[in-house]
Amino acid sequence: MLRxxxxxxxxxxxxxxxxxxxxxxxxxDEPQLCVGDYQSAxxxxxxxxxxxxTFSNLAEWQQRARTNREAILRGxxxxxxxxxxxxxxxxxxxxxxxxxxxxNVAIESLPGVFVTGTxxxxxxxxxxxxxxxxxxxxxLVPWPMKPIAAGAxxxxxxxxxxxxxxxxxxxLKMPSYTLDKVAKKLALREESGxxxxxxxxxxxxxxxxxxxxxxxxxxxxxxxxxxxFEDIQGLQTEIELNRLHGDSFTxxxxxxxxxxxxxxxxxxxxxxxxxxxxxxxxxxxxxHRTGLFLGTGSPSxxxxxxxxxxxxxxxxxxxxxxxxxxxIMPADAYTDLEEGLNATILKxxxxxxxxxxxxxxxxxxxxxxxxxxxxxxxxxxSVLKISDMAIRRRGQQFPPSLFDDVKLHYRxxxxxxxxxxxxxxxxxKAQEVVIHNPxxxxxxxxxxxxxxGFQIFQSLSLSW
Numbered sequence: 001m002l003r004x005x006x007x008x009x010x011x012x013x014x015x016x017x018x019x020x021x022x023x024x025x026x027x028x029d030e031p032q033l034c035v036g037d038y039q040s041a042x043x044x045x046x047x048x049x050x051x052x053x054t055f056s057n058l059a060e061w062q063q064r065a066r067t068n069r070e071a072i073l074r075g076x077x078x079x080x081x082x083x084x085x086x087x088x089x090x091x092x093x094x095x096x097x098x099x100x101x102x103x104n105v106a107i108e109s110l111p112g113v114f115v116t117g118t119x120x121x122x123x124x125x126x127x128x129x130x131x132x133x134x135x136x137x138x139x140l141v142p143w144p145m146k147p148i149a150a151g152a153x154x155x156x157x158x159x160x161x162x163x164x165x166x167x168x169x170x171x172l173k174m175p176s177y178t179l180d181k182v183a184k185k186l187a188l189r190e191e192s193g194x195x196x197x198x199x200x201x202x203x204x205x206x207x208x209x210x211x212x213x214x215x216x217x218x219x220x221x222x223x224x225x226x227x228x229f230e231d232i233q234g235l236q237t238e239i240e241l242n243r244l245h246g247d248s249f250t251x252x253x254x255x256x257x258x259x260x261x262x263x264x265x266x267x268x269x270x271x272x273x274x275x276x277x278x279x280x281x282x283x284x285x286x287x288h289r290t291g292l293f294l295g296t297g298s299p300s301x302x303x304x305x306x307x308x309x310x311x312x313x314x315x316x317x318x319x320x321x322x323x324x325x326x327x328i329m330p331a332d333a334y335t336d337l338e339e340g341l342n343a344t345i346l347k348x349x350x351x352x353x354x355x356x357x358x359x360x361x362x363x364x365x366x367x368x369x370x371x372x373x374x375x376x377x378x379x380x381x382s383v384l385k386i387s388d389m390a391i392r393r394r395g396q397q398f399p400p401s402l403f404d405d406v407k408l409h410y411r412x413x414x415x416x417x418x419x420x421x422x423x424x425x426x427x428x429k430a431q432e433v434v435i436h437n438p439x440x441x442x443x444x445x446x447x448x449x450x451x452x453g454f455q456i457f458q459s460l461s462l463s464w
Contacts, residue, residue, distance in 0.1 A: 258291025
């Protein structure tokens with residue numbers, strides 16, 4: 001298991017499987033590493049059952065662990081281990097933050113080969129792919145993976161790697177970007193020259209093909225005179241707007257300055273950044289957020305998606321700090337069934353968000369995600385929602401009962417308190433998020449008249 005010891009550690013893993021312990025090849029006393037489809041699932045289970053019988057106490061297990069370690073080293077050609085060279089550590093760029101510090105670190109693992117720890121978003125994946133390519137040119141067979149730190153984007157077609165997906169969207173014109181479709185579009189081939197064939201949705205195969213795709217995309221970028229990391233990262237800003245999906249967030253206007261900024265943001269989103277829906281870049285939002293309170297938004301928000309992608313605590317906190325309040329909702333108030341949401345996932349997610357808010361001093365507000373006024377309006381809303389989904393999914397059929405468990409009506413305070421107490425497991429916390437925190441936010445909002453000096457209805461004198 002790989003544990004990330006610093007943010008963004010560049011690593012290339014050689015992936016092999018040692019099934020339960022050292023296996024002996026016929027006529028050979030050397031341990032044999034089992035690679036790929038060495039055994040069926042039933043054969044592997046039977047072998048593990050046999051291995052379990054080889055130890056019955058701690059001492060026997062410790063001996064077996066030593067045998068396993070030695071077998072792995074011997075099978076990978078690392079016994080004896082290579083001579084260690086001085087690490088020659090390089091430490092620089094110390095940054096001070098609230099309660100912690102960050103600095104850049106590099107160590108020399110082999111003469112001239114450095115392992116580095118950096119901040120995110122500076123091209124670690126691209127550097128790793130270049131390193132993998134160089135190793136292959138040298139006759140080695142590395143298998144690149146981003147096992148834990150990478151995460152994935154929830155898309156209607158399934159999880160997708162962020163870096164490869166971003167490059168594919170900017171360099172390829174396709175209706176969708178699943179791994180198998182991108183591989184087919186690029187006409188990837190094995191080193192033997194044969195057409196690439198892989199078992200999609202098998203982790204080790206998907207990791208290998210993702211690396212091959214990324215290398216091919218880097219070659220395409222090079223043909224477009226994109227050589228540096230900054231050039232390649234800049235490709236993401238050139239993705240056509242109608243192929244982007246934004247993240248939702250909530251905006252409360254605090255005063256007249258905020259109202260003016262809201263009008264400006266709405267205008268920019270429709271005139272400058274209109275794609276499938278009006279969008280606003282986060283940088284532009286930051287420029288014009290004075291007088292506005294920004295909330296983390298619905299289950300399709302930036303923070304919610306990061307949670308479902310498996311981002312760690314520090315990454316979730318970094319995202320949350322951009323906002324002015326944490327927004328949590330009833331577990332049955334969701335609309336994006338195609339994202340795999342359900343009440344259980346949302347209950348766990350919002351409870352986590354509440355704790356993050358307490359940790360970093362952001363108030364949590366319990367909102368209803370209201371889409372209609374009364375419960376009896378649910379039927380009409382459901383018909384419209386399912387019809388919209390069918391149009392977007394090109395006539396796909398959905399059952400009329402699809403949204404029967406969803407509740408998006410305007411709830412009473414008592415209903416919200418009941419939902420919050422069930423989610424947070426504490427009546428006092430429920431009072432905090434339903435009553436006290438919203439009241440404190442409301443006290444900071446000035447009386448605002450959205451439209452000034454404009455008479456909507458004129459008094460007409462009619463003669464018959």
